[in-house]
Amino acid sequence: GAGVSQSPSNKVTEKGKDVELRCDPISGHTALYWYRQRLGQGLEFLIYFQGNSAPDKSGLPSDRFSAERTGESVSTLTIQRTQQEDSAVYLCASSLGPISYNEQFFGPGTRLTVL
Amino acid sequence: AQSVSQHNHHVILSEAASLELGCNYSYGGTVNLFWYVQYPGQHLQLLLKYFSGDPLVKGIKGFEAEFIKSKFSFNLRKPSVQWSDTAEYFCAVNAKRASGTYKYIFGTGTRLKVLA
Numbered sequence: 188g189a190g191v192s193q194s195p196s197n198k199v200t201e202k203g204k205d206v207e208l209r210c211d212p213i214s215g216h217t218a219l220y221w222y223r224q225r226l227g228q229g230l231e232f233l234i235y236f237q238g239n240s241a242p243d244k245s246g247l248p249s250d251r252f253s254a255e256r257t258g259e260s261v262s263t264l265t266i267q268r269t270q271q272e273d274s275a276v277y278l279c280a281s282s283l284g285p286i287s288y289n290e291q292f293f294g295p296g297t298r299l300t301v302l
Numbered sequence: 303a304q305s306v307s308q309h310n311h312h313v314i315l316s317e318a319a320s321l322e323l324g325c326n327y328s329y330g331g332t333v334n335l336f337w338y339v340q341y342p343g344q345h346l347q348l349l350l351k352y353f354s355g356d357p358l359v360k361g362i363k364g365f366e367a368e369f370i371k372s373k374f375s376f377n378l379r380k381p382s383v384q385w386s387d388t389a390e391y392f393c394a395v396n397a398k399r400a401s402g403t404y405k406y407i408f409g410t411g412t413r414l415k416v417l418a
């Protein structure tokens with residue numbers, strides 16, 4: 188079947204605008220993750236959804252960042268009032284089960300540029 | 303705070319050379335360990351993983367990694383690299399927190415370039 192897909196692949200926005208990034212996980216995967224990768228840096232965990240449990244939002248850097256997931260399907264990551272330091276590649280991943288022991292399957296990422 | 307260190311940021315090797323990429327983590331509790339690889343123009347994908355048992359794990363494409371608990375290390379090795387191994391390699395640790403939940407922590411990555 189299809190892998191994890193993300194849209195848009197590239198997004199250029201002006202400082203202060205809101206952006207919405209979308210992730211379609213692999214069908215049947217109960218867990219979904221968002222990461223941020225700034226240029227030359229590693230993956231920074233943002234948020235984790237597992238089934239119907241409350242999401243782990245411990246990685247969200249500020250209250251400008253939020254994410255939602257409908258059931259075990261699509262997720263959207265919203266960044267309000269974007270800042271230049273938000274420029275990064277935003278990666279989504281999904282896994283078959285809980286974070287504790289499952290391999291993550293990554294999408295291609297959304298490259299966000301804030302001017 | 304938990305962290306994962308990959309000390310080699312850029313590595314350049316000739317084909318057939320041996321490879322070892324270092325990965326050290328700072329966490330004393332229960333961990334699961336992973337290496338992910340990102341080939342040029344492709345998604346991140348799993349190379350190998352360690353949960354328990356034999357500390358020497360074998361992955362795809364001839365890669366292996368050894369978990370040394372006393373050194374908090376999970377180094378990646380390959381006896382003879384190929385040009386197609388040119389990629390960025392990420393070490394990741396899945397750490398169990400005091401709350402019982404888990405958290406994925408990635409290293410900053412190592413860019414490997416193999417010269418033909």
